[in-house]
Amino acid sequence: MVSENVTIQHEVGLHARPAALFVQTAQKFASKITASYNGKTVNAKSILGLLSLGALTGAEITIQAEGEDSNDALTSLCNLVNTNFKE
Known part of the structure; x- marks a missing residue:
């Protein structure tokens, strides 16, 4: 298992459009992928x-x-977040 912390930089946070891009990217991989924030x-x-x-x-x-x-x-997912979801 590998993990990394990233900071959401999008001006309105992880709302619908960035979340959809994140999910689309995650679904390209066979691995089990989770995201954690604030204990969840x-x-x-x-x-x-x-x-x-x-x-x-x-x-x-x-x-x-x-x-x-x-x-x-x-x-891929860290790059997506770090490039502000390419928006």
Whole structure:
């Protein structure tokens, strides 16, 4: 299992559009992927799960991936967040 902390920089946090991009990216990988914030862990392939985190601008979330492509999954998702969801 690999994990990394990233900070949400999007001006309105992890709302519908960034969450949808995150889920679309996560679903490309076979690994089990979770996101954690403020003591809550959710399936990162679920848009409702991600939205339920309530991660606002400046929130630090932890992304974890476990599986054969976990390193690639983690790299892709961290890059997505760190590039402000390419918006």
